[in-house]
Amino acid sequence: MADTSRQGKVTVVGAGFYGSTTALRLAEYDVFETVVLTDIVEGKPEGIALDMNQSRPIEGFETKVVGVGGGSYEGTEGSDVVVITAGLPRKPGMSRMDLIETNAKIVRQVAENVAASSPDAVIIVVSNPLDEMTALAQLATQFPKNRVMGQAGMLDTARFSNNVAEELGVPVSSVRTLTLGSHGDTMVPVPSRCTVDGKPLSDVMAADRIEHLVDRTRNGGAEVVALLKTGSAYYAPSAAAARMARAVMEDSGAVMPVCAWVDGEYGINGVYLGVEAEIGRQGVRKVVEGDLSESELAGLREAAEAVRAKQADVADL
Ligand SMILES: NC(=O)C1=CN([C@@H]2O[C@H](COP(=O)(O)OP(=O)(O)OC[C@H]3O[C@@H](n4cnc5c(N)ncnc54)[C@H](O)[C@@H]3O)[C@@H](O)[C@H]2O)C=CC1
Numbered sequence: 475m476a477d478t479s480r481q482g483k484v485t486v487v488g489a490g491f492y493g494s495t496t497a498l499r500l501a502e503y504d505v506f507e508t509v510v511l512t513d514i515v516e517g518k519p520e521g522i523a524l525d526m527n528q529s530r531p532i533e534g535f536e537t538k539v540v541g542v543g544g545g546s547y548e549g550t551e552g553s554d555v556v557v558i559t560a561g562l563p564r565k566p567g568m569s570r571m572d573l574i575e576t577n578a579k580i581v582r583q584v585a586e587n588v589a590a591s592s593p594d595a596v597i598i599v600v601s602n603p604l605d606e607m608t609a610l611a612q613l614a615t616q617f618p619k620n621r622v623m624g625q626a627g628m629l630d631t632a633r634f635s636n637n638v639a640e641e642l643g644v645p646v647s648s649v650r651t652l653t654l655g656s657h658g659d660t661m662v663p664v665p666s667r668c669t670v671d672g673k674p675l676s677d678v679m680a681a682d683r684i685e686h687l688v689d690r691t692r693n694g695g696a697e698v699v700a701l702l703k704t705g706s707a708y709y710a711p712s713a714a715a716a717r718m719a720r721a722v723m724e725d726s727g728a729v730m731p732v733c734a735w736v737d738g739e740y741g742i743n744g745v746y747l748g749v750e751a752e753i754g755r756q757g758v759r760k761v762v763e764g765d766l767s768e769s770e771l772a773g774l775r776e777a778a779e780a781v782r783a784k785q786a787d788v789a790d791l
Pocket residue numbers: 487488489490491492493512513514515545559560561562563564573577580583584599600601602604625626629657705706707708711
């Protein structure tokens with residue numbers, strides 16, 4: 475009898491650190507029928523897929539992982555969700571923005587291929603610089619804006635929560651935080667929306683320590699890059715992208731911080747920006763506008779203008 479407990483196809487483009495860990499997380503959820511992993515390199519995705527499939531009897535999942543190398547999109551056709559991880563990671567001392575020209579060429583080409591092979595997919599972009607690459611993927615595919623979003627806020631929020639939990643010596647499960655804005659210098663960690671065991675963060679932590687953790691969160695990616703010396707973070711980033719892909723496939727309605735098209739919310743018009751959004755089968759169901767302090771709102775508007783300028787530039791790259 476056919477097993478109908480798993481459904482859908484998710485493609486992960488780019489079989490590097492981010493892409494391969496995302497593919498494994500997605501496969502281990504055991505909710506998708508197929509996870510396709512692709513790369514321009516021949517053999518790498520095929521080898522990784524075989525290795526992951528060989529782990530199925532040990533980990534006990536049935537999702538089939540398919541590897542497609544050589545820049546081919548054969549086998550990805552009709553994907554429900556596509557996660558774009560193709561692109562260079564930064565080196566120590568580089569900003570995400572230093573990747574813009576190289577990664578724009580890669581993301582444009584990938585997005586055009588995705589549009590041709592999976593015209594109804596929801597796209598989750600992770601390649602950096604994130605806000606600009608998300609805008610570019612929408613331009614290149616001409617998909618409705620709700621069907622193209624970027625992963626950053628889930629990661630930045632997780633880093634903020636981990637920083638708070640470590641500082642206070644409490645379980646991460648007792649901490650709620652939020653990070654909005656860009657995945658860059660104008661990131662907006664939102665202390666007014668943070669709680670520990672339901673209590674406002676400001677009741678349990680001194681203002682100067684909160685400010686320190688806000689800074690550490692803004693520099694969370696660079697902190698990992700500096701330690702690794704080569705490449706950038708992928709365990710926490712892949713957890714975030716995989717959760718987003720699963721929320722799409724399951725039409726869960728979960729509210730997550732993501733890079734979404736903002737048009738009117740917070741008085742901000744026409745830009746991809748990190749905000750909270752309800753995620754479902756069509757991608758972003760709606761942007762969820764929450765309460766922010768005056769300075770947080772000003773920070774979000776500043777981030778919007780900074781990414782708007784760069785997003786206009788990528789159209790020509
Ligand atoms: N949004 C976020 O929160 C985060 C974003 N990133 C970004 O994700 C991207 C990937 O990072 P890693 O996986 O660590 O890098 P990596 O170097 O390990 O992997 C990148 C992969 O992309 C492949 N690739 C390049 N051009 C391609 C094309 N045209 N088609 C298909 N595949 C192609 C490469 O062959 C390579 O396997 C980087 O741009 C990085 O900055 C990384 C962490 C967090």
